[in-house]
Amino acid sequence: xxxSSSLNREKFVxxxxxxxRMIIGGAQENTLLNCLDLVQLYGDDxxxxxxxxxxxxxxxxxxxxxxxLPVRMIDSLRRNIHPLRDATAARQLRQVIRQYKxxxxxxxxxxxxxxxxxxxxxxxxxxxxHTVHGAPFHxxxxxxxxxxxxxxxxxxxxxxxxxxxxxxxxxDLMVDACVAPREKFITIHSGMNVQPFYDADQHRTxxxxxxxxxxxxxxxxxxxxxxxxxxxxxxxxxxxxxxxANARVKFLLVGDGILxxxxxxxxxxxxxxxxxxxxxxVPPTDVPRxxxxxDGLAHTSYREGLARALPQALIAGRPVVSYDVDGxxxxxxxxxxxxxxxxxxxxxxxxxLIDLAADPQQRQTMGNAGRSRFTDQxxxxxxxxxxxxLYEELLAESGAHTGS
Numbered sequence: 069x070x071x072s073s074s075l076n077r078e079k080f081v082x083x084x085x086x087x088x089r090m091i092i093g094g095a096q097e098n099t100l101l102n103c104l105d106l107v108q109l110y111g112d113d114x115x116x117x118x119x120x121x122x123x124x125x126x127x128x129x130x131x132x133x134x135x136x137l138p139v140r141m142i143d144s145l146r147r148n149i150h151p152l153r154d155a156t157a158a159r160q161l162r163q164v165i166r167q168y169k170x171x172x173x174x175x176x177x178x179x180x181x182x183x184x185x186x187x188x189x190x191x192x193x194x195x196x197x198h199t200v201h202g203a204p205f206h207x208x209x210x211x212x213x214x215x216x217x218x219x220x221x222x223x224x225x226x227x228x229x230x231x232x233x234x235x236x237x238x239x240d241l242m243v244d245a246c247v248a249p250r251e252k253f254i255t256i257h258s259g260m261n262v263q264p265f266y267d268a269d270q271h272r273t274x275x276x277x278x279x280x281x282x283x284x285x286x287x288x289x290x291x292x293x294x295x296x297x298x299x300x301x302x303x304x305x306x307x308x309x310x311x312x313a314n315a316r317v318k319f320l321l322v323g324d325g326i327l328x329x330x331x332x333x334x335x336x337x338x339x340x341x342x343x344x345x346x347x348x349x350v351p352p353t354d355v356p357r358x359x360x361x362x363d364g365l366a367h368t369s370y371r372e373g374l375a376r377a378l379p380q381a382l383i384a385g386r387p388v389v390s391y392d393v394d395g396x397x398x399x400x401x402x403x404x405x406x407x408x409x410x411x412x413x414x415x416x417x418x419x420x421l422i423d424l425a426a427d428p429q430q431r432q433t434m435g436n437a438g439r440s441r442f443t444d445q446x447x448x449x450x451x452x453x454x455x456x457x458l459y460e461e462l463l464a465e466s467g468a469h470t471g472s
Contacts, residue, residue, distance in 0.1 A: 081106070081459055082113040084170035084193075086161065086184030088147050088177040090118050090134075092126035093293075094376040095201035097352055098234070098258040098451070099176050100128060103137055105452035112456075114138070115168055117161065117184075119145030126324075126349050133352075140164055147179055154183065161187035171195060171468060172459050175228075178204035178217070182224050189227035194468035195459060196228040200238045201258070202373035202394070205245065208297060221247045229462050232455065234258045235374035235395025254458065258376060259451025262443050264356040268384040275361035279345050285318045286425045289362035289386075291355060291377040292369060294325030299368025299391065299411075301327075304334050304344075306418045311343050313422045322358045324349035359384040363431055364424050367396065370411050374398060379446045382406075382438025387431050389420045405438040 085103055090096050099116070106112040117140045121127035129139060142164075144157040161183055165173065172195040173188030175181040181198045188196040205217035225231060225248040232254055233239040239253040281287055288310075292298045300321065310317050321331075321344065328346065335344045350358060355377075359365070365381035367390040374395030381388050382399060388406035390396040402408040407420035424431060444450065 080110070080112045081172060081456075081463070082168070082170045083172045083174060083459070084115050084117060084165065084168055084188075086117045086145075086173065086175045086180045088119050088145055088180040089121045089123075090116075090128045091121045091123060092128060092349070092352055094258060094373075095176055095199075096128055097260065097376065098199070098201065100133060100137075101259055101261070101448040102174075102452050102455060104135065105448060106456065107137065109449065109452065110456055115140060115164075115170070117142060117145070117164055118180075119143065119147075119157070122146070126351070128352075131351060145180065145183070147177075149179075154179070158183045158187055162191055165191045165193060171463055172197060174199070174455075176201060178220075182220060185224045185227045194466040195230075195462035197230050197232060197455075197458065197462070198224070198228045199232040199234065199256075200242060200253075200373065201234055202371065203238065203241050203245075206297075206371045208370060218245045218247065221245070225252070229466075230254060230458060232256050232458070233373075235398050237395040237398065238373050241394070256451055256454045256458075257379075257446055258374060259448030260376060260380065260446055262383050262447050264353070265359065265380050265383040266439070266443060268356040268360040271357045271360040275357050279320060279347070279361055281318060281361060284316050286314065286316050286364075287318050287320050287362045288364050288366050288389075288421060288425070289320040289322060289358065289381075290366050290368065291322045291358065291380075292367075292375070293323050294321070294327040294331060296327070297370040298325075298327075299370055300331050301334065302368045302412065302414055302417065303366055304331065304338065304340070306414050306421060307335075307340055307343065308338055309418045310421045310425065311340060314425045317343065317421070317425050319344045320347060320358070320362060321345065322347045322350055322355070355380060356384060359386060362386055364389065364406075364421075366417075366421065367391065367400070368411075368417065369393065372396070379438075379442045382435065382441070383443050383446065385432075385435035385439045387424060387434035387438065389417065389424060391417075399438070399442060401437075405434050405441065 175184035205214045390400040391411040392408040409416040
């Protein structure tokens with residue numbers, strides 16, 4: 069069913085989305101686009117429930133990105149574990165569900181997923197769906213924490229009807245951890261507005277001048293919060309040898325976070341100050357302009373479902389060098405759209421960056437391959453259509469009637 073035909077439907081779906089916080093991030097962008105598409109393309113009734121956007125990452129709601137979308141704020145819905153506050157949030161979620169009477173509860177993020185799935189299941193909502201943007205358990209946690217979070221996910225998975233993975237790798241990870249059987253999962257890639265990325269080059273001259281780059285500079289970018297497990301320190305260590313091999317290489321770091329001061333100090337200690345630009349936090353709508361200044365993207369995060377920066381860079385025609393984690397290999401196809409390297413292998417990272425910087429024809433060929441392969445696949449309309457089809461499938465199975 070396409071979007072235009074759905075507008076002629078006599079029935080709509082009432083959907084309650086739950087997410088812990090609407091910071092500037094991939095899961096949040098995904099959720100917001102899905103909400104807006106459901107309203108604008110399908111005529112559905114949608115309510116977004118979220119907690120406060122605490123932290124330095126920025127806030128999509130205060131930026132006015134939600135438009136006329138109804139948003140309910142629950143102050144007790146926070147990311148960190150706090151038994152009393154979490155119990156309050158769960159009660160309030162149940163109250164909202166009773167008042168709103170949704171056909172579908174669709175949850176996102178670890179905490180929002182735990183509490184939202186429990187509340188939706190307890191209130192016998194016809195369809196309860198959770199999107200796995202990234203697993204809350206990973207190898208870099210203490211073993212006890214990893215076991216605890218995996219057990220929490222197993223408990224929550226029994227309280228929803230289907231699980232959406234943003235990458236096949238997320239399904240593999242969850243199945244291997246015995247969270248749920250494979251047939252309970254469906255992969256739907258995280259959608260975005262692809263046109264600004266496809267047209268990014270129209271900003272290239274302006275943005276390179278803005279950051280002080282000249283034509284001969286080869287700019288490697290990274291788009292991520294300056295936070296733990298994002299791998300900025302690895303990129304900085306690699307930069308020593310990359311710059312020694314090619315003095316024209318510059319690095320553009322887009323994002324902000326608690327590690328900013330320590331990362332800047334390390335850059336200074338290595339004598340790389342003139343080779344690094346810290347762009348700071350930018351709104352998501354400005355990311356295509358940032359990519360236009362780059363010649364390639366480095367993704368050195370140690371864990372991420374499928375970082376949106378990877379398909380965004382490829383749609384903009386930029387090749388990528390990425391750690392081989394989670395869903396990265398589904399878009400970073402080594403030798404075709406970029407280079408995959410083992411996580412934490414700084415020597416391999418350095419070799420890949422030197423190779424990419426040395427060959428402009430290779431950069432163009434890889435970037436073009438990524439653009440051709442992924443532009444249609446990552447359209448937000450494609451994502452929402454597949455999610456909407458899943459809602460209807462689940463509602464049909466439950467025998468529930470959608471609103472009219």
